[in-house]
Amino acid sequence: MAEPDPIPTGVIPYLTIPGRGGQAAVEFYRAAFGAEELFRNLAEDGERLMHSRLRINGGLVMLSDEFPEYGQPIDVVPTGMALHLQVDDADEWWARAVTAGAVPVMPLADQFWGDRYGRVMDPFGHCWSIASPIKTG
Template identity: 70%
Template sequence: MDQTKAPPPLTGVTPYLSIASRGGMAAVDFYARAFGAVEVRRMVAEDGERLVHSHLQINGGSVMLSDEFPEMGGEVDVVPASVTIHLQVDDADEWWNRAVVAGAVPIFPLSDQFWGDRYGQVKDPFGHTWSIGSPIKA
């Protein structure tokens, strides 16, 4: 992580993940192993233990995350639900295998789908669901 470089300008929609149980720093490490994330910026709380903010680049897009901060009015240890973060990649099998080796759990098997993608879903160790897809290779 290079603190001297300004983060790239944001456009579009950027997911911002809340990580339970002070797992933010571990989540950054997981996303680097599983999805090749590059951390653009990190801000740590004065106690040195909580992640206030991290900006990641994954496959050309931004994802942001932080630990939960109940003192700011947020809920604590909420299990993520109803959201799937999609990765459209060049090789779904490669990305899938890397994620599973890093600790993601398959919840929808990776397979060829009727819409023309090889597609599947995994749950990361922090409860977030990720879908991985790429065009079916001819």
């Protein structure tokens, strides 16, 4: 894989994937969210994913397997946050994510604030919200 463009400044989520699930996570994010992997590094053991950089819906998400030897917690389920996808068609993105294995945790529905919105949990414990403006007419 060629060296990617430089990382832009800004806030970029960096996900730690429990166990050795990083490579499976990349494949899940491809299937569920149309992710494009821009860069990948394997650890010295040749198995664990040290770093992957993905483009999802125009934004960057980075991830790696957990590395307890570097002080990362082992098998900690993330809480209190969600990665938000503002998309062109929430129903399409929702269906693709659920077909790929995401589990609905808040049903996709028209919300009072004007979005069609719902939340799914990916197989690695990360919550994703999916939304698009309610279609009128």
